[in-house]
Amino acid sequence: MDKADESPVISVKNLTRRFGRVTALDGLTFEVRRGEIVGLLGPNGAGKSTTLRILSCYLAANGGEAQVGGADVFEASMDVRRRIGYLPENVPLYTDMRVHEYLQFRGALKGLRGKRLRSRIENVLQQCDLTAESRALIGRLSKGFRQRVGLADCLLHEPDCLILDEPTIGLDPNQIRHLRELIRSLAPQHTVLISTHILSEVEMICSRVLILDRGRIIASDTPEALLGLMQGDERITAEIQGPADEVAKGVSEMPGVRNLTITTDGGWNRLGFRSSRGIGVREQLFDLVADRGWRLRELGVERRHLEDVFAALTERDVVASGPGAPTMEDHHA
Amino acid sequence: MRNFWILLKRELAAVFLTPVAYVTMAVFFSASAWTFLATVKVKVGTAEYLEPQLFSAILLWLPMLITVICMRLFAEEKRTGTIETLMTTAVGETSVVLAKYAGALLFCWICVVPVVAVPYILVEASPGLERVDQYALIGGGAMVVLISFCCTSIGVLTSLLTRNQIVAALCCFWAILAPFMVHPLMTVIPFFRQATIERFSMFQHVMLFVSGTLSLQPVVLYLSVTVLMLFSAIRVLESRRWL
Structure with missing residues (x-):
């Protein structure tokens, strides 16, 4: 990898933005390297859209620095705008235009002309599966197709960096899957910064995740590493047939069992509890059931999702970032 | 500059590909032509010429036309x-503003130009009437062009200040109505008959040019306001x- 590949495509340092008394961004710092697909996660009002709007040169910041492709978003805004493809939230388009006509207009504004413009339009229409709709009025397209038109517009001038604000919002599962595959296919040539609420999507397509809360990065790592933060803790479920009070007493006395809940239905007790990983609680539970002569019909561990990490981080006032960030146990402590 | 032409083309397409543009043109033409013909009918047999009546009729409806064009x-x-x-x-911001401005201005002129044909049609149809004085028409037309420069620029600014078209329309209408109202108010309220206020009367400016008196003062005034x-x-x- 040469030095140009090592330098970050997006670099943000101490970015601050206030709207009146509300601080939307509070010293935000992060980097995105070439070819990365980075997911920006956060609850409503965390500052995701503000960050993307500043990076796309639509808004100013109160303080800090932001660069895209080495160009400063405040000092060299035209350079930055040439290097990015920005898809705003809700995909605003001119609904009175036809798809082909719209892409022609946008391509011309982006400096494409003649054969190059025609070939790029053909390419993006194919890439976004819009060829059949190229003569359709944008106003008559479904939300999913409009989303694709917006993405086709972003890709027209082959920008280094794509900035996508909630690109899957309002799409049906098939459309989401299609868009996910499309974004994934862009990764080698383009650097993608994507803001979304759909956490499963981030797990599937992003090489790195930034979790924002109240204008600050509270976690930044790969989805796997973030899931690793939760590894010290697991949630176990079981269904046991036996006297409810004895089952509850027996399980709660097992070492490492916390937050036990028990519901009884038709003689079966449904148990749920948290336990520290690696102390063999499931084996102990199995032995307990065998010793007492009870019956067991389910024993499982709930798989951890990024959603759990997201909830754990954003519901508590945690400040952690980057490699070596504290684990969930540290947060519990 | 290249972006200016791309944006201007888009702006004109956005206007002329919708029926609203043709309805606006038809309404403005009908209203102006009707006002002109009604005034001429009242003044038949007097020494009043056709040209002042024509420009009075255009000036009466121009604020509304510009408001409708600029609000969106x-x-x-x-x-x-x-x-x-x-x-x-x-x-660049300059290209965007200028393209929108030029688009609105062109649409405004496209609406106004057909009205100028009405006195010619009237003269052809009524042999007793005097011929249209082309120099008066050019003088008045030049002043209407200057006024449209100025009022459209006000409309562009007011449209930028809000995302609500109704609010934009109200702001634009009241802002450009003031200089249009100076002349009618002068005839009713003595206070407005002061020389300082009279200088801002759009009606007076047009009549000055129609009568063949060319003055630099209104030209400088409208161009300065437009640039500002x-x-x-x-x-x-x-x-x-x-x-």
Whole structure:
């Protein structure tokens, strides 16, 4: 990898933005390297859209620095705008235009002309599966197709960096899957910064995740590493047939069992509890059931999702970032 | 400059590909022609010429026409969010403002020009009437062009200040109505008959040019206001990137 590949495509340092008394961004710092697909996660009002709007040169910041492709978003805004493809939230388009006509207009504004413009339009229409709709009025397209038109517009001038604000919002599962595959296919040539609420999507397509809360990065790592933060803790479920009070007493006395809940239905007790990983609680539970002569019909561990990490981080006032960030146990402590 | 032409083409297409443009043209033509013919009918047999009546009729409906044309320019883009897509492309604020302004101005002139044909048709149909004085028509027309420069620039600025088209229309209408109202108010309220206020009467300016008296003062006034309004509009559009 040469030095140009090592330098970050997006670099943000101490970015601050206030709207009146509300601080939307509070010293935000992060980097995105070439070819990365980075997911920006956060609850409503965390500052995701503000960050993307500043990076796309639509808004100013109160303080800090932001660069895209080495160009400063405040000092060299035209350079930055040439290097990015920005898809705003809700995909605003001119609904009175036809798809082909719209892409022609946008391509011309982006400096494409003649054969190059025609070939790029053909390419993006194919890439976004819009060829059949190229003569359709944008106003008559479904939300999913409009989303694709917006993405086709972003890709027209082959920008280094794509900035996508909630690109899957309002799409049906098939459309989401299609868009996910499309974004994934862009990764080698383009650097993608994507803001979304759909956490499963981030797990599937992003090489790195930034979790924002109240204008600050509270976690930044790969989805796997973030899931690793939760590894010290697991949630176990079981269904046991036996006297409810004895089952509850027996399980709660097992070492490492916390937050036990028990519901009884038709003689079966449904148990749920948290336990520290690696102390063999499931084996102990199995032995307990065998010793007492009870019956067991389910024993499982709930798989951890990024959603759990997201909830754990954003519901508590945690400040952690980057490699070596504290684990969930540290947060519990 | 290349972006200016692309944006102007888009602006004109956005106007002329909708029926609203043709309805606006038809309404303005009918209203102006009807006002002109009604005034001429009242003044038949007097020494009044056709040209002042024509420009009075145009001036009466011009504020409304400009308001209707300008109200959507930026307010609509702000409401739908397309302004965000536009301003995150490598397009300068000056190109955007000037293209919108030029589009609105061209549409305004396209609406006004057919009205100028009405006195010719009237003269052809009524042999007793005097011929149309072309020099008066050119003089008055030049002043209407200057007034449209100025009022459209006010409309562009007011459309930039809000995302609500109704609010934009009201602001624009009241802002450009004031200089139109100076003349009618002068005839009713003595206070407005002062020389200082009279200088801002659009009606007086047009009549001055129609009568063949060319004065630099209104030209400087309208061009200065136009430049000031367009400069302000560019700064307002840039202001999203200020703090």
